[in-house]
Amino acid sequence: MARITVEDCLRKVNNRFLLVNLVAKRVRQIREGSDYLVTAPKNEDIVISLREVAAGRIRLKEPTPALEEQET
Numbered sequence: 001m002a003r004i005t006v007e008d009c010l011r012k013v014n015n016r017f018l019l020v021n022l023v024a025k026r027v028r029q030i031r032e033g034s035d036y037l038v039t040a041p042k043n044e045d046i047v048i049s050l051r052e053v054a055a056g057r058i059r060l061k062e063p064t065p066a067l068e069e070q071e072t
Contacts, residue, residue: 004047008054022060023049 006019013019026049030036037057040048052058 004050004054006050009050012053012056013060018060019053022058023053026052026058 006016009019009023010016013022023046027045030045030048036048037052038048038055040051043051049058
């Protein structure tokens, strides 16, 4: 299987810092027993998480904007 690069993942997540947070959260899920979302040879959890992002299997959920309180 081809090497995974950060640039491959940045096509799916536009911000490096958000990518780091997304992958870190996914690594924790995998280590807690979550199944892989891609088929890959035996790799470290972080490599599998990056492969999942590059494949579009996990995405960043955009937060919903908070409603502003109206002053009366």
